[in-house]
Amino acid sequence: MKILVTGGAGFIGSQVAQAYVQAGHQVTVLDDLSSGKRENLPPQAEFVEADIASPQAAELAATGGFQVINHHAAQISVPASVADPVHDAQSNVLGLLNLLEAGRRAKLERFIFVSSGGAVYGELEGAPVSESFPARPMSPYAVAKRAGELYLDYYAAQHGLGTVVLRYANVYGPRQIPHAEAGVVAIFMDCLVNGVEPTIYRPEDMPGGMKRDYTFVGDIVRANLAALERGHGIYNIGTGVATDTLELWRAVQRAAGRELANHWGPVRAGDIRYSALDCAKAADELGWRPQSGLADGLAQTWAWRTEQ
Numbered sequence: 001m002k003i004l005v006t007g008g009a010g011f012i013g014s015q016v017a018q019a020y021v022q023a024g025h026q027v028t029v030l031d032d033l034s035s036g037k038r039e040n041l042p043p044q045a046e047f048v049e050a051d052i053a054s055p056q057a058a059e060l061a062a063t064g065g066f067q068v069i070n071h072h073a074a075q076i077s078v079p080a081s082v083a084d085p086v087h088d089a090q091s092n093v094l095g096l097l098n099l100l101e102a103g104r105r106a107k108l109e110r111f112i113f114v115s116s117g118g119a120v121y122g123e124l125e126g127a128p129v130s131e132s133f134p135a136r137p138m139s140p141y142a143v144a145k146r147a148g149e150l151y152l153d154y155y156a157a158q159h160g161l162g163t164v165v166l167r168y169a170n171v172y173g174p175r176q177i178p179h180a181e182a183g184v185v186a187i188f189m190d191c192l193v194n195g196v197e198p199t200i201y202r203p204e205d206m207p208g209g210m211k212r213d214y215t216f217v218g219d220i221v222r223a224n225l226a227a228l229e230r231g232h233g234i235y236n237i238g239t240g241v242a243t244d245t246l247e248l249w250r251a252v253q254r255a256a257g258r259e260l261a262n263h264w265g266p267v268r269a270g271d272i273r274y275s276a277l278d279c280a281k282a283a284d285e286l287g288w289r290p291q292s293g294l295a296d297g298l299a300q301t302w303a304w305r306t307e308q
């Protein structure tokens with residue numbers, strides 16, 4: 001198949017693009033390199049450097065002869081979306097629409113859109129949720145992701161586009177960048193490499209900190225392979241296991257074989273206390289299940305980190 005992978009120079013998109021190449025597909029990557037890196041690009045993929053919201057991107061999507069667009073490019077920071085919702089929407093709403101419209105004109109067969117299970121559900125009650133749980137986006141980033149899902153519904157219903165939405169849990173693994181606000185595994189590993197004691201944020205009634213569903217990037221890549229052939233609609237992609245930040249910090253130290261003290265801090269505005277995803281639908285309809293446990297995924301991530 002001919003596939004356009006947007007965001008294919010980034011942490012997750014580059015590994016999806018690589019897996020598509022390895023599966024024998026003809027891959028073009030579209031990325032503006034705002035956070036992605038040229039060195040992440042699979043050498044066998046074509047590369048077009050452009051903003052997804054640009055006329056150049058629309059032209060590529062409309063005339064490139066693609067059967068599938070796999071859409072990973074996005075403004076990914078929740079705090080940045082709060083600080084500048086207009087900029088967030090330019091990439092995450094208008095950029096998406098630019099590609100959907102171009103795809104419609106080109107009679108695209110399938111559009112795989114990456115959403116966020118960690119963001120669209122909002123605050124959860126302490127048990128993993130399925131896709132039928134109401135979305136309650138609490139940030140411009142989450143609102144834009146939910147809007148994207150609704151646009152996909154529209155294109156499926158009105159234009160017969162095959163659409164798959166993958167709502168990722170908290171993804172970690174090789175190539176993740178330790179941004180200040182996301183990527184806690186990458187931040188913890190950086191702390192261990194540099195001997196800097198990390199700060200763990202926690203609410204007063206959660207001594208181990210907030211709980212998240214940490215999912216290894218290799219499992220995320222397999223979900224994107226499955227979504228090429230199967231599925232329609234929205235799928236949670238995670239492990240269903242909620243791990244608190246202290247437990248994660250201990251697991252990272254075990255994977256690294258190093259120990260370090262940590263500091264404690266109060267929760268930051270907008271931090272969700274609990275998030276975990278029930279992924280039974282992906283198992284039934286995509287034939288996808290997570291395969292990497294936390295210890296295994298962290299060991300692979302640490303091995304990559306120490307090669308850097």
Ligand SMILES: NC(=O)c1ccc[n+]([C@@H]2O[C@H](COP(=O)([O-])OP(=O)(O)OC[C@H]3O[C@@H](n4cnc5c(N)ncnc54)[C@H](O)[C@@H]3O)[C@@H](O)[C@H]2O)c1
Nearest residue numbers: 007009010011012032033034035036051052073074168171
């Ligand atoms: N990392 C996670 O835990 C997580 C969780 C849920 C959803 N997601 C989603 O997964 C996708 C990939 O995220 P990631 O963690 O790999 O982040 P990333 O920053 O490594 O990747 C995003 C890529 O998109 C590119 N990009 C950004 N804006 C662009 C634009 N306007 N035009 C063209 N390219 C642009 C960047 O240069 C980068 O290569 C995003 O859609 C993100 O919202 C990630």
